[in-house]
Amino acid sequence: MINIAMIGAGATGKRYAQHLSATGQAEVAGICGENGEAAAELAEQCGCRVFSAFEALIESLPPGSVLVFTGASDSRRRNILHALETGYHVITEMPAACRPEELQEMLAARTSRSRLLFTNPGRFAHHNTDLRKRIAAGTIGSLGVINVKRYCPLTLLPEDQEQRRHACRSHAFEPGLTEAAWASGIRWTGGLREDQGEERPGGALYRLALQDIDILRWIAGEAASVYAMRTASERLDYILATIKFRNGAIANLEAYWGYPGEYASAAEYAGSGGVIRYDSRKTDALHLYKYAEAEVHPGHRGFSPSFRNPEYADLLHLLDCIKEGREPVTAAEDALETMNLAWAASQSIRTGLPVEPVSCAPADASSASSGGRRGGGDNA
Structure with a gap:
């Protein structure tokens, strides 16, 4: 125990x-x-x-x-x-x-x-593991264009009173914004904020886009450059990033905090042999489109993966790694690579220019279709 x-x-x-x-x-x-x-x-x-x-x-x-x-x-x-x-x-x-x-x-x-x-x-959500397996197996050929998005309705960013008080102390609000103003519905939803020489991650980039940045690296490999834009106000924070991968694939990533509808996430991976899609708003969430041999219109087959709790599966996996001395699906160095790419996106937002992420990965780490180089074993 x-x-x-x-x-x-x-x-x-x-x-x-x-x-x-x-x-x-x-x-x-x-x-x-x-x-x-x-x-x-x-x-x-x-x-x-x-x-x-x-x-x-x-x-x-x-x-x-x-x-x-x-x-x-x-x-x-x-x-x-x-x-x-x-x-x-x-x-x-x-x-x-x-x-x-x-x-x-x-x-x-x-x-x-x-x-x-x-x-x-x-990395333990069943649709992500299934997407990765199918893409790695060459189901849609070589990756070309990827579109991913994650929309989240406006909520209090801190999960509870403890984090709300921490946010007040750490100047996570606009200057002069009091906790009373926070409680009334006026709140900051930005990404990195500089106050008194400190930078703290938050907002759409680090609380939403970071998840998809990690999954993209896991599936498509290491990135060569990222160009990102952001618009934010009191009630929304929107990130749009274009990531070019070493294998030539290009991903367009959207993260929208303050979306007026329900939470939604979706992904579309287009390759030389077809398209595979996921949309959390559909019952048959995972859809595979294959080019028909003698037809203009692609064949289509929809299916719904079995459900499980990814948080539970993740924690069980980490306990096994500690007991058995195994490498986890997400190695510490892998988390650093994801952080480096997110940081490059934040620098692109500030400068308005494409940024090459600082990376510890070798130049040939990315394959033509799948790029989970560290801790990339299947976990389904």
């Missing part, structure tokens, strides 16, 4: 605690969160101790324990570094840092006794 400590007791922390307990392989031994009331409530549900200070929590844990970080706090980066340097395993969400160099610092803090693992439910 693996000892687990939860740092963060918001909505994500509660879900993760439930998933971890359901695996039968982990026991939640402690909860620590800035919102003491929420932390105490989650600790009661898990039957474990609650800690007001991270230092007290980590001192109570036996060697080999796993710390699961969710949500945002001013001390998250420092606490992750401390946990890794002292020999504890860390599971955290992507991107986990504001800048690529901060993520590199976390990778460097690992020891022979500690591992840094990233949750990435998108």
